[in-house]
Amino acid sequence: MADGKPGARAALRAHFLANLGRVMETDELRAAAGNISEWARRIRELRTEEGYQILTHNDRSDLKPGQYLLESPKPEPAFERDISKETRAYVLDRNGFTCQMCGAVAGEPHPFDPTRKTRLHIGHVIDKSMGGSDDPANLRAICSVCNEGAANLTLDRPSAQKLLIQVRRATSAYQLELLTWLIRKFPAQARDLSGK
Ligand SMILES: [Zn+2]
Numbered sequence: 001m002a003d004g005k006p007g008a009r010a011a012l013r014a015h016f017l018a019n020l021g022r023v024m025e026t027d028e029l030r031a032a033a034g035n036i037s038e039w040a041r042r043i044r045e046l047r048t049e050e051g052y053q054i055l056t057h058n059d060r061s062d063l064k065p066g067q068y069l070l071e072s073p074k075p076e077p078a079f080e081r082d083i084s085k086e087t088r089a090y091v092l093d094r095n096g097f098t099c100q101m102c103g104a105v106a107g108e109p110h111p112f113d114p115t116r117k118t119r120l121h122i123g124h125v126i127d128k129s130m131g132g133s134d135d136p137a138n139l140r141a142i143c144s145v146c147n148e149g150a151a152n153l154t155l156d157r158p159s160a161q162k163l164l165i166q167v168r169r170a171t172s173a174y175q176l177e178l179l180t181w182l183i184r185k186f187p188a189q190a191r192d193l194s195g196k
């Protein structure tokens with residue numbers, strides 16, 4: 001521990017876990033890490049190597065630069081850190097960068113909590129405990145809110161009939177927003193349908 005590396009990371013991990021849900025500033029975290037110069041790098045390792053969802057202003061619009069927040073003691077499953085960048089990009093693209101449970105779009109404010117920017121994870125369609133594989137066909141984009149088990153808040157996939165009723169009753173502004181989203185999701189089909 002002479003270089004302070006494993007010690008500082010462990011100290012930061014313990015500090016975050018002891019302060020769940022409390023926004024912390026750089027001074028406090030630097031001190032918790034024993035005032036080493038690489039304290040911010042140790043925090044990044046807690047995210048990238050250990051899977052802790054430490055949030056910053058990049059994740060939450062109500063956080064200022066230099067503020068950090070850990071809400072859940074549960075790290076991301078190790079499986080997600082093991083999947084390749086290519087598989088991750090493929091699944092996110094196929095799912096239109098949209099959570100397949102609640103419909104939240106990556107980088108946009110989350111519909112259940114507008115202060116949170118939607119961050120997407122890769123999850124299984126059929127859970128591994130039920131025999132599901134890590135094959136891309138069994139993977140899907142899931143936002144952090146749904147991933148944290150807010151399943152009781154998530155919507156069932158609507159039937160086509162129910163969905164059309166909802167769309168017809170929506171305001172023109174929402175219908176146009178939907179049209180824009182659909183054209184972006186299906187550019188080739190949109191061109192065919194418009195006869196160009
Ligand atoms: Zn979601």
